[in-house]
Amino acid sequence: MENILEIDRLTKRFTDWEHFSLKSRTILDQISLEVKPGEIFGFLGPNGAGKTTTIKALMGIIRPSSGTARIMGHDILERSQEVKKRTGFLPENPYFYDYLTVGEFLRFCAALFGITGRQARQRTAELLELVGMSPAAGLPLRKCSKGMLQRTGIAQSLVNDPEFLVWDEPVSGLDPIGRKEVKDLMLELKKRGKTIFFSSHILPDAEALCDRVGIIVGGRMHRVGTLPELLKDSVSWIEVVAQHLPEGFALDGAGTQKVAGQLLIRLEGPESLDPALKKIMQAGGSVISVVPQRENLENYFARQVRTAKEAGQ
Amino acid sequence: MRRIFTIAANTFRETVRDRVLYGLVAFALVILPGSRLVITLSVGQEVRILKDFGFGAIALFGLLIAVVSGTALLFKELDKRTIYVLVAKPVKRWELLVGKYFGLLATLLLAFLIMGITLILTLLLMGGKPDGLFFLTIAGLFGQLAVITAVAMLFSTLAAPALSAVFTFCVYIAGTAADQLRLFADRMPGDLLKTAAQAVSYVIPNLQNFNFRAESIYNLPVDQSKIWLMLAYAALYITFALTVASIILERKDLK
Ligand SMILES: Nc1ncnc2c1ncn2[C@@H]1O[C@H](COP(=O)(O)OP(=O)(O)OP(=O)(O)O)[C@@H](O)[C@H]1O
Numbered sequence A: 001m002e003n004i005l006e007i008d009r010l011t012k013r014f015t016d017w018e019h020f021s022l023k024s025r026t027i028l029d030q031i032s033l034e035v036k037p038g039e040i041f042g043f044l045g046p047n048g049a050g051k052t053t054t055i056k057a058l059m060g061i062i063r064p065s066s067g068t069a070r071i072m073g074h075d076i077l078e079r080s081q082e083v084k085k086r087t088g089f090l091p092e093n094p095y096f097y098d099y100l101t102v103g104e105f106l107r108f109c110a111a112l113f114g115i116t117g118r119q120a121r122q123r124t125a126e127l128l129e130l131v132g133m134s135p136a137a138g139l140p141l142r143k144c145s146k147g148m149l150q151r152t153g154i155a156q157s158l159v160n161d162p163e164f165l166v167w168d169e170p171v172s173g174l175d176p177i178g179r180k181e182v183k184d185l186m187l188e189l190k191k192r193g194k195t196i197f198f199s200s201h202i203l204p205d206a207e208a209l210c211d212r213v214g215i216i217v218g219g220r221m222h223r224v225g226t227l228p229e230l231l232k233d234s235v236s237w238i239e240v241v242a243q244h245l246p247e248g249f250a251l252d253g254a255g256t257q258k259v260a261g262q263l264l265i266r267l268e269g270p271e272s273l274d275p276a277l278k279k280i281m282q283a284g285g286s287v288i289s290v291v292p293q294r295e296n297l298e299n300y301f302a303r304q305v306r307t308a309k310e311a312g313q
Numbered sequence B: 001m002r003r004i005f006t007i008a009a010n011t012f013r014e015t016v017r018d019r020v021l022y023g024l025v026a027f028a029l030v031i032l033p034g035s036r037l038v039i040t041l042s043v044g045q046e047v048r049i050l051k052d053f054g055f056g057a058i059a060l061f062g063l064l065i066a067v068v069s070g071t072a073l074l075f076k077e078l079d080k081r082t083i084y085v086l087v088a089k090p091v092k093r094w095e096l097l098v099g100k101y102f103g104l105l106a107t108l109l110l111a112f113l114i115m116g117i118t119l120i121l122t123l124l125l126m127g128g129k130p131d132g133l134f135f136l137t138i139a140g141l142f143g144q145l146a147v148i149t150a151v152a153m154l155f156s157t158l159a160a161p162a163l164s165a166v167f168t169f170c171v172y173i174a175g176t177a178a179d180q181l182r183l184f185a186d187r188m189p190g191d192l193l194k195t196a197a198q199a200v201s202y203v204i205p206n207l208q209n210f211n212f213r214a215e216s217i218y219n220l221p222v223d224q225s226k227i228w229l230m231l232a233y234a235a236l237y238i239t240f241a242l243t244v245a246s247i248i249l250e251r252k253d254l255k
C-alpha cells in the first residue's frame, strides 16, 4: 500500500528584518521522510529543531519555500481540501476560543465537517468520553487547565474520524497519568487502523510506542528508522554498586567513586561485566546492584548536533 | 456555504459575548434622558432635533463596533493561534474571512435593531412618528458600516488592530466627504499628482451614496435610483474589499 505521508525535500526559509537588512534563515533544509499506513511515527528532535515548522507546513499554516509533501497520495497544496477532510491535527500548546465551552467548541468543529444536530451532540459526547473530559463539557475554555486544553485539542482532532493524525507534542503539559492515558489512546487508535505522526523532544515518549522514528536536528533530517536501530551506536554503560571492598580497590578501564560507604563502578560496555564481577567477589566484596544505563535523548541530540556542525564546517 | 455559515454563527456568538451589546444598552439609556433635554431646549423642533441626534448616535456607535471588532477579529485569531485548528480543517481562508465578515454584520444588525427600536420608542414618546425615510436613513447608515467593516477586515490582514483602526477611521472620514475629495483631486496641480489623487478618491468608498439624513430630517423627496445605486455600490465595494483581503490572507504565513 502507498505511503500515508511522503515529505520530499521540504525546505522553509524565513525572511526577517534584522539590523536594518533582510536576513533569510533556513529553518527546514530538504526534509524528506515517509510514514507508512498503520504505524505510529515519532518525529523527534531537540527544541528549535523544526518539528513544529514541518507540521505547520504539512497543515497549510505556512507555505514551504520549496519541496513537496503528499498525504494519502494528495499534494498538500493542490489538493488541500481532500487532505484536510481525512486528517486530524493537534497544534502545539493548543489554545481555543475562550468565549466557548468545551462542548460548544467541539460542536463548532463538527459543524465545519458538516456534522450537525443530534449527530454532532453524539459525536461530541463520544469524544469527551474518549479523552476523559465528559464532566467538563460545559466548562468555558478560558477556565480550562493546560492538560484539559490538550485533551480538548486531541478530541477536536478526532472529530471527523480521520485516518491520519498529526499531533504536535501530544503529551507535553500532561501529568504522568495523563501521559499514560494519551499513549494508551494512541495505541488504541493504532489498533483501529489509524496512522499517527507525532512530534516530541522527549525520548521516553517515543519508546514502547513508535514503530519508527525520524530524528530532526537543526532543520535537517538526521536519521529515520526504528529506535533500537538508531540508538544502537549511542553510548551505553553499566553501573555496578558494591560494598565491603578493600581500600584502594580498582578495576582496569572503569571509573570508581565512593558513595556513602559503597563503591560505584562505571563499566564501559557489557563485555567487561563478567570479569569485573569476578574481581569484586575475589576481593571479598558483595554486589548490591547492576544497572545498565543508556544515554538519554538529550545527550544523544547534543552529540548529533555536534557531529552535524562538525560535518558542516 | 455551510462552512461560511458555521463560521459566521460562531463569530456572531463571539462578538455578542464580547460585551459589545452592553455598550448599546448604555446607548439606550443615554438617548432617552437625552431626549428630555432636547424638549426643554427647543420648543417646536423636538422631533427634528431628536432624529438628527439619534441618527448621529447610531452612526457613531455602529462605527465603533465595526472598527473595533472588524480590525480585532482576525488579529485575535492569528495572535492566539486559534486559526491553526481552522486552517487544518477543510475551510478555505477566504471562507473564513467571509464567514467572519457576515458574523460581524449580524452583530451589527442586532445592534442597529436595539438602537433603532430605542430611537423609535423615544420618537413615539415625543409625539413623532417614524416614516419610510426614517427607515431608509437607518438602512443607509447600516450600508455605510457594512462597507466600513469590510475595509476594517482588509486592513486587519495587513496591520495590527490599532493601526488598522486608525486607517479605517480615516477611510470613514474621507468616505463621508468623498464628493468634496473628488473635486479637490480634480483641481490638483500637475498631471501626476492629479491622477494619483483621483485614483485615491476612487478607491476610497463613497459613503455619500448612503446618506439620507438631510432628506429625512427636512422631509425631502428621495430618488428611487439613489436606493439602487446604494445597494449596487455596497455589494460591489464589499466584494472588492473582501477579495483583496482574501488574496492577502491566502499568501500569508500564519504565525
Ligand atoms: N515565523 C518564524 N520566523 C522566523 N523563524 C521562525 C519562525 N517560526 C519558527 N522559527 C524558527 O524556526 C526554528 C524551529 O522552530 P520550531 O518551532 O519548528 O521548533 P520545534 O522543533 O518545534 O521546537 P520545540 O521542541 O521547542 O517545539 C526555531 O529556531 C525558530 O526560532
Ligand SMILES: [Mg+2]
Pocket: A051, A052, A053, A092, A168
Ligand atoms: Mg515545536
